[in-house]
Amino acid sequence: MTDQTPKIVEPTIFDLSSPGRTGVTFPAADVPVAALPPEHLLRSDLPLPELAEVDVVRHYMRLSKFNYSVDSGFYPLGSCTMKYNPKIDEDTCRLPGFVYTHPLQPIETVQGNLALMHTLQEWLKEISGFAAVTLQPAAGAHGEFTGVLMMAAYHKSRGDTKRTKMLIPDAAHGTNPASVGMLGMTVQQIPSDARGNVDLEKLKAACDDTVVGMMLTNPNTLGLFDEHVEEVIKLVHDCGGLMYGDGANLNALLGIVRPGDVGFDVMHFNLHKTFAVPHGGGGPGSGPVGVAAHLADFLPEPLVGIIEEGEGDEAPLFGFVKPQKSIGRMKAFHGHFGGGFVRAFTYIALHGAEGLKDIAQYAVLNANYLQARLRDTYRVPFDRICMHEFVAEGRFEGSDVRALDIAKRLMDYNFHPPTNYFPLIVHEALMIEPTETENKDTLDAFADALIQIAQEAKTDPDLLHNAPSTTLFGRMDEVKAARELVLCCWLPENYSEA
Amino acid sequence: MNAPSNLKYATSDEWFEPASGKVGITDYAQNQLSDIVFVEILVEAGDAVEAGKAIASVESVKASAEILAPATGTVTAINKGLADKPETLNSDPFGEGWMIQIEGGAAGDLMDAAAYSAYCESRAH
Numbered sequence: 298m299t300d301q302t303p304k305i306v307e308p309t310i311f312d313l314s315s316p317g318r319t320g321v322t323f324p325a326a327d328v329p330v331a332a333l334p335p336e337h338l339l340r341s342d343l344p345l346p347e348l349a350e351v352d353v354v355r356h357y358m359r360l361s362k363f364n365y366s367v368d369s370g371f372y373p374l375g376s377c378t379m380k381y382n383p384k385i386d387e388d389t390c391r392l393p394g395f396v397y398t399h400p401l402q403p404i405e406t407v408q409g410n411l412a413l414m415h416t417l418q419e420w421l422k423e424i425s426g427f428a429a430v431t432l433q434p435a436a437g438a439h440g441e442f443t444g445v446l447m448m449a450a451y452h453k454s455r456g457d458t459k460r461t462k463m464l465i466p467d468a469a470h471g472t473n474p475a476s477v478g479m480l481g482m483t484v485q486q487i488p489s490d491a492r493g494n495v496d497l498e499k500l501k502a503a504c505d506d507t508v509v510g511m512m513l514t515n516p517n518t519l520g521l522f523d524e525h526v527e528e529v530i531k532l533v534h535d536c537g538g539l540m541y542g543d544g545a546n547l548n549a550l551l552g553i554v555r556p557g558d559v560g561f562d563v564m565h566f567n568l569h570k571t572f573a574v575p576h577g578g579g580g581p582g583s584g585p586v587g588v589a590a591h592l593a594d595f596l597p598e599p600l601v602g603i604i605e606e607g608e609g610d611e612a613p614l615f616g617f618v619k620p621q622k623s624i625g626r627m628k629a630f631h632g633h634f635g636g637g638f639v640r641a642f643t644y645i646a647l648h649g650a651e652g653l654k655d656i657a658q659y660a661v662l663n664a665n666y667l668q669a670r671l672r673d674t675y676r677v678p679f680d681r682i683c684m685h686e687f688v689a690e691g692r693f694e695g696s697d698v699r700a701l702d703i704a705k706r707l708m709d710y711n712f713h714p715p716t717n718y719f720p721l722i723v724h725e726a727l728m729i730e731p732t733e734t735e736n737k738d739t740l741d742a743f744a745d746a747l748i749q750i751a752q753e754a755k756t757d758p759d760l761l762h763n764a765p766s767t768t769l770f771g772r773m774d775e776v777k778a779a780r781e782l783v784l785c786c787w788l789p790e791n792y793s794e795a
Numbered sequence: 796m797n798a799p800s801n802l803k804y805a806t807s808d809e810w811f812e813p814a815s816g817k818v819g820i821t822d823y824a825q826n827q828l829s830d831i832v833f834v835e836i837l838v839e840a841g842d843a844v845e846a847g848k849a850i851a852s853v854e855s856v857k858a859s860a861e862i863l864a865p866a867t868g869t870v871t872a873i874n875k876g877l878a879d880k881p882e883t884l885n886s887d888p889f890g891e892g893w894m895i896q897i898e899g900g901a902a903g904d905l906m907d908a909a910a911y912s913a914y915c916e917s918r919a920h
Contacts, residue, residue, distance in 0.1 A: 718857040718858060719858075721858055724919075775830075775856045776830040776832060776856055779830075779832035779833070779854075779856055780832045780881070780882075
């Protein structure tokens, strides 16, 4: 493919700046001009770019055309659930009644907002099988931190102070050990067995009276449902530990399995994955946490509750309630209301109970269809019926082509690459999650491209080593980018390295 | 894959030289990680380290990894130059890429070179 079109690189907004240009002309002041008190100025050397409004709009419009998004094409980024976000969500989260409210308003004036939050709490309880839900956490990892904080508070409240160790399988999300580390606990990694389940013998050996609990992602990052999940939970409970569920992969379970029923004690939801809140740069995320009854008293405050039942047909009065042994606030206000709650509420209402079940079933069906089409071309190391995603190896016998080359070459076929080099337990991992969004035509086009690329790896491996060739920029130097941390192409004139 | 016979090896892919007390990561480890872009040694000279506990953190373009002590003892030296030249771990893992030196060390449960080579081979599939 030879593209003769000259590649135009968009300058930065600082390069486009010209002294004196401005987007707004202020009217002459009709009050005496006073100087700003210097002690309140943080700095005087902040050279903001100077541009006309039209230049700013065109700059960002041009940049947006370079972007690849769920709205422009297939985005099978494993573990991220990059599903299509219905546009009705954008309408509802911009309703004036939601937009023009403030978290400090008296509750009587924001009953609609509180009713929506209360309903969302109830729906998430119903979907997950938990007794109570907080909406506060800002995103998934914040939800993990909140959940683990509650687990620690639970043990402490019972005078059980020996527990400092969290068990985390090697097929877990990387945020799990990070969240645990932030709380000063230690992590013990539990290996997977040959079928991609938690190794029960290794788990047994790790279970003792120092275990805070276990953080299990199920389905795990191999896209596999742990075949012994009930035994895993029993082992952890029997040694006095609590079971944390990483709900990042909940999309596969909607309407089929409720983690609370299986025996999990606490779990975070990723509204920005499962319930179509935009993410991947389009955030913010939202990471509500559900807990079983014995942890409900520890939830962050405040929760949205019914303060006063309505009489007859009257609506109840919604307000804020504080759980008895609350771990405190996890966020200054109530969480990501418009960006998260309203969109997720809309999405759940739009689909209904049966629709949510369809989502899980189509997500699983799509992943299995792709796995079936690709397993003869790309080795699938844990080859069994998968859930919402699967992991293949991006390498071929006797070839120096690697997962990264395959991922980059997919960009030439106008597909977003899958997640690569994760999970770490698979060599040259390509982690593929199609989501329920895609139809068979798209799945086939993607499978065809990957099969074609495998062919190219044999006949013309340099095509892969040098890919992508059709994008605005070619192969990036990842090593240089990571070693030379120059994050900005522009620095103030009097900048000196500290 | 290279595994010098004068060294002992941990299942978590660190090497230990009983004669000198030096510790580093193996050729297999650096190859799996690919280009290493960041090294942070978490212990200082004088610290007591315990086999199996973290002594350093290493990041590559693919992954980050904790480096565990293969022996118990007292740290006598750390390789300060690594922080500025993390690529040394790729180019010379058994030589210039040594990470720390341990004295009075009781080695943990370690393999010899032949056993370690077989162990690496078993993981290639």
